[in-house]
Amino acid sequence: MTKLIYELSRPGKRTYIPVKKENISSKFPHELLPSKFIRKKKAYLPEVSELEVVRHFTNISQLNVGVDTNFYPLGSCTMKYNPKISEYITQDSQFKDIHPYYPEKFSQGALEILYETASYLEKISGMDKVTFQPAAGAHGELTSLLVIRAYHTANGNPRKKVIVPDSAHGTNPASSALAGYEVIEVRSNEKGMVDCDHLRELMDEDVAAIMLTNPNTLGIFEQNIKKIADLAHEYGALLHYDGANLNAILGRVRPGDMGFDTIQFNLHKTFATPHGGGGPGSGPIGVKSHLVKFLPVPHVEKKKGGAYFLNYDYPESIGKVRAFYGNFLVVLKAYIYLRILGERGIFETSAGAVLNANYLLGLIKDKFDLPYNERYMHEFVVSTKRYKDKGIKALDVAKRLIDYGFHPPTIYFPLIVKEDLMIEPTETEDREVIEAFADALNSIAEEIDKDPDLLKEAPHVTPVGRLDEVWAAKHLILRYEKTEN
Amino acid sequence: MTKLIYELSRPGKRTYIPVKKENISSKFPHELLPSKFIRKKKAYLPEVSELEVVRHFTNISQLNVGVDTNFYPLGSCTMKYNPKISEYITQDSQFKDIHPYYPEKFSQGALEILYETASYLEKISGMDKVTFQPAAGAHGELTSLLVIRAYHTANGNPRKKVIVPDSAHGTNPASSALAGYEVIEVRSNEKGMVDCDHLRELMDEDVAAIMLTNPNTLGIFEQNIKKIADLAHEYGALLHYDGANLNAILGRVRPGDMGFDTIQFNLHKTFATPHGGGGPGSGPIGVKSHLVKFLPVPHVEKKKGGAYFLNYDYPESIGKVRAFYGNFLVVLKAYIYLRILGERGIFETSAGAVLNANYLLGLIKDKFDLPYNERYMHEFVVSTKRYKDKGIKALDVAKRLIDYGFHPPTIYFPLIVKEDLMIEPTETEDREVIEAFADALNSIAEEIDKDPDLLKEAPHVTPVGRLDEVWAAKHLILRYEKTEN
Amino acid sequence: MNYVPHTKEDVEVMLKRLGLNNIEDLFSHLPSEVLNKDKIGLPDDLTEKDIVKELHNIGVKNKDILSLSSFLGAGAYFHFVPPVVDYLSGRGEFATAYTPYQPEVSQGTLTAIFEYQTMLSYIFGVDVINASMYDGASSLAEAVLMATNIARRDKFLISSAIHPEYLQVVKTYTKNKGIEIVEVPFDEDGKTDIKFIKKHLLDVAGVAIGYPNFFGIIEDLDDIREAIGDLLLVTSTSEPLSLGIITPPGELGADIVTGEGMSFGNPLAFGGPYLGIFGTSKKYVRKMPGRLVGQTKDVKGNRGFVLTLSTREQHIRRAKATSNICSNEGLCALRAAIYLSLLGKEGFYELSEYNLSLAHYVKDVIIAKDGFDLRFASPFFNEFVIKTIYNPDKLYNYLLDKDIIFGLPLGRYRKDMKDSFLINVTEMINKRDIEKLEKALEGYHD
């Protein structure tokens, strides 16, 4: 069993010394602060050597699977290769050691990055103005909805409802609620697309926005997107593009051209930032010109002479959704990625993503159920429901994939497909990997007949076996309890 | 089984593009070179994607054990913690992107590092002048012997022999031979020290040098070092200090004060540079004043005004033992380490090293044979010979330690002890680790009684089992054979 | 360059298997009226060597901080980040994994976050810290939402001595949820006006206090706790290093603690990514936003870690989730865990003490000069407000020319503080910086 860093700790053990008392600063806390402000006990932190820190985190890192170690076809998350060059450049003091409140003349390089990256994203999305303040996709959804709300409010009425598809990601309804809207679900039809008839029924002047991702979470492109956009606009509602699936259409279709009014990008997905075990991401939003004035402040703008500056002078702005200007270092990674790809690379990326997904689907579709027999884009959803009577769930297949050396796909999402695996291979994997993964899935399908327990007890090769999530929720042990003074 | 990178290769597969053809350079090789100079086939290199490179080397790295992952008490190698800060600073372009032929005014920073580090090493060793040209310990031995040879030659006779103890590291005799000397072995006495009587017998005017490390490879300090030095000098021979064990005596004794005329340092051992799976190291040498003029050129020197320069004007120099000035980035790591330790840290380091070794020895000495019942310094040697009748060799104990999560100690060295384990815990390990290692050794000793096969078949937990070295030497497969055109 | 590894032949074989002729066929089902027929308009692709050169040229347009003496803080603190933090958090196994939905292959992330939760909970003196929020400002905004939700009241008091950008974020988050934000003024000592609070408790869910506040001042949290009875107390800490010395807000009765964790091993980074800290007591844990890692057992009874209480989150609860957060700042939290492990109990205390002591020394240096005085006579940690009799713009630029950033000119946020600067002193300020400042201020006049 891996020890926690606290379990390596012993009072007084240390090697790292952060500061040496200088002569210049010789006063003690009790000389400087009233005693009620001084904490009675030092904070309970581990007491270990620098070597132990390095060894501990090195060893636990090896308990992880990442894109760097294994195929990681986690649908909807675009777990593609993250170029190491971005890590290298963003560790440069020139970029990482800049204070956000530097006078502008000291941060021209950083402002240039923000400005230029915005212009690239504007071109890719067909939007008029991009801002980087949101810290992740969901944050960008919220910001977009607040912009939409500000727009409607300026037009006299914030409206009441946001429509999201039943296949939508959970953040879509959650963001809508957070923006103060009632969430209405529109059904998917038998093709896995928005049921336009149902949508028409739902539409009225209280609808503030429709949120869609296209291709949707099934990996299917909404054929009626123009109709949907027209319908929305007909009622004065705006259309928001959830950019989580932008990877599929890079260069091919632009959300702006499809009729979307706002978009949130997930830089960490489409633009190849490492996902960091959960983050940081970056969720910039782009809007059409009529919404620009509602964007968060400040805007990064360029003076006549070429100098960049921060413009706070947008009185109708929704304000701010986080401090400062966004996750700058993530933006910088997107900048690097985009410059490396360039015009051509953008097209090749979506081509590779869609080709890989379709090729993989072709290799496994005999053994798994395909809920919708449509054309797919960069990902697809299959179901294990035919194995239900053998007692096998999607979860079991997922866990068994681990034994074959693969990170499992997303499971149980979107909610409209039962027992589903949502598979996104991404463009950075080669044919051998795709085929090996298909072989694994197909051979697991055979194992279900022969030895279903192999799946139910999976994974077998991991440092811990299948973990009891119910126990965790019941006992709620959320920290290591103090064992010493 | 882990694939080789060649086994992931397929013709035409790639993502990395090193250069784009610029308009400015549009000529083809056959326009520029006679065809006989142009290779017929492109070099057989793997064809893989950048992701595959990252994944392959990440995955194989995990097949390694290092100081960062496990306790690594490899005797004589000083496998201590290598501060990450050195890696960070040496990756700075300011240090790594300097051309050795820069005009001196462009490399003042680098020259300052060489100059200052030399001055620290001079203080630590009690020598008058240090140079960094040798690339590793053995290289430093050779250089020292060449300096010694030049000295004797200048005195009219290069002499013929070098005396090394029978406990010496293999590089000592090998370097002596390379320097053109006959190697004479002096016996160790019953205390594990140089047998002074034997030494006296061996001494004559043909002896150019005696090479010693002190503490010696058994971890025992040569009590008669002064006598030995006097004896050497009496015959006009010089005394060389093999600095591999300098860690033990940092601050406590200075080789210069013990009477040594030359020293080679192993920066990668004593001064905490990562060993890199075999190197690079750095093996600077230090000499007493009478030998300075024989050192390799150039010397780094300081002008009146404070500027550093490279002085080639040493006509009696032995010349050069490698191109340029030495393994500069390794020297820089030593500089960083020394500045962080400072005066006090130097003393604390040797204290920790000696304390850990002695403490560990105390914990295991009941179960293993201690060939010499002496005081020990930073390492010690025990033997498994009492288990011989059970069919157990030192090798088996070493391999079994792997199952307990430890890198094995050095085995079968020094040659004068049979079935030995040479254990050097270093100062950077804490008490828990030392005790856990002792527990492992003691419990292995018990396993020998109960289940010797557990040892003979060890290791059990590694990605490959015990490997057949004889098969390798017989079949000599030294590269992956080409499978395609 | 691109990162698609296929050979031409691969593409042919794969397309063939799909019954397609060329790449465009993959997109042929897209309605032609939306299909993009043009170029996108991105610049040409670059090789790595060219992008490195290009970014070097852009980078030099940013000022090298090591050539400056910067007294800027105000929510973003220049602390030393040990290279161990960069190295370990940069390991691909950590950096290229995602949210640990599959715990068996994510014990690295889960263990580290569990450790992060533990460390932060003891630093803040609360039962539970979540796996991170976007930043200090959005954490605070979520805390206000959570508090109004718990109390089922839609009025909330916020100290106007809180970081002004945080305040803006709170307003943005709450505005459309029908929540009324009342700003509590601060008194002449720079502390939140407790008398005002007492007078405005009707229908209020709780109060949010900066701790230390925007001016660096350590508020009397105990008095405020007492003043508000059983209303909810929310705190916001943008310099959590202060908690090495000062009493943790949880111990003083804060119900929800929030903060900005960038000080713990994350670089300034022109404002992001940063690390939103969010904690509360066990009784409120089910109302909490964000991810939580909990301990559990595997099939053999071995300890392991999993995400827990996911039923609060958007992917399960959707519109009724406690928050919409999904991707968080996991790697920043990992960095904090590594950083705090490295400092350890003693190092954390020492560094905190050093900041405190050095800041007071610098304060003395400055106010010893003619025309400079402390604006608020209250206890502070490593940040304080200086007021000057001189023209603030001229003074600021004069010092800037000498490569000294004289903190944050407060006129930017408040018209009535045009004469004031928020000065921060961390361990990165050394003797030379102080001497430089001292010399520059010596005999300064307009």
Add this chain to the structure above:
Amino acid sequence: MNYVPHTKEDVEVMLKRLGLNNIEDLFSHLPSEVLNKDKIGLPDDLTEKDIVKELHNIGVKNKDILSLSSFLGAGAYFHFVPPVVDYLSGRGEFATAYTPYQPEVSQGTLTAIFEYQTMLSYIFGVDVINASMYDGASSLAEAVLMATNIARRDKFLISSAIHPEYLQVVKTYTKNKGIEIVEVPFDEDGKTDIKFIKKHLLDVAGVAIGYPNFFGIIEDLDDIREAIGDLLLVTSTSEPLSLGIITPPGELGADIVTGEGMSFGNPLAFGGPYLGIFGTSKKYVRKMPGRLVGQTKDVKGNRGFVLTLSTREQHIRRAKATSNICSNEGLCALRAAIYLSLLGKEGFYELSEYNLSLAHYVKDVIIAKDGFDLRFASPFFNEFVIKTIYNPDKLYNYLLDKDIIFGLPLGRYRKDMKDSFLINVTEMINKRDIEKLEKALEGYHD
């Protein structure tokens, strides 16, 4: 600061178990006449933040190469090192391991070195490449020793068009072994004089040739091979990137190939650590210096890798070992393996071609200017010698003032080449650099 983790109590407990009272007792058996009673005289210890600042200040005294147009090569080539190389080779599992004496816990290093051996063997066209030597110069010296050992003759011919520092190292290594080194002159084309070789073959073990030689020129290895009959041919390649284009020395009959591998993914680093390449054919492998990784099987028959033929090495054969080398340049070899994997077959070719082509372009640019000419009319790779009618020192300094390093002034090595500069062009030279040079030379006169 130091890296000893013990608490005071630890030290007490440990000492007590040893029956000692204090730390000094650990050293009490050292003869008092050698014991150091003084301070050593090192400066005070520094914290990490202080050493970073200090080294920043020292570092800025080195010239930033990206601000220069440097045409310096001469055995140390400024190539682009992809960050992937730094990242992967910097992983602690690789960096903090040592020589893989225990193969079961070292398969990472062993696999990588086996791959390195493979790649380099195909690049050089030989059967075997070892696990690395110190650098190109010492590799060559060891090759000469090996060749004289094989041939049992103690006279050796060396081209004087070989890198002058390499030549010095060969002399240092061979001088005391009774080996006579004969320098072969080069002809007016900068090529080794084959006629001279033919005349001096008596009692000779072999000949060593730079390929390309120090002047960047591709020698007629085939002719030399023919000229020397069955004597041993040793080559030295300081720019192995050339082998992307030019015929490998092994294919032209070199018996021992050596080279400097820094061009493969290692930085300039002010001259080190670099990577000594050393290879030969199977028949001589037992005479070879340095470590070798070989394939084998484990107890279950699975493939694995081990160090092999160790009986040649010093730790077994001691005074009779093929070399005294122990620590080598393993991590540099790993870097080369990663670098070459990344480039791959096509990338390696393309980069080589690019260097060739760009160097010829720059040559044309320079000799188009009045007063500049090519010194040798021979085929070259990415380096060539320019002679000028101007005062070389003045010219060099004039260009230096414009941040152009006009290669290596050859007067440094040969009096008869005072008018000449060795000019190197790699992929790091871009259009702007060339234009800058062109403009600077335009109409230049003393």
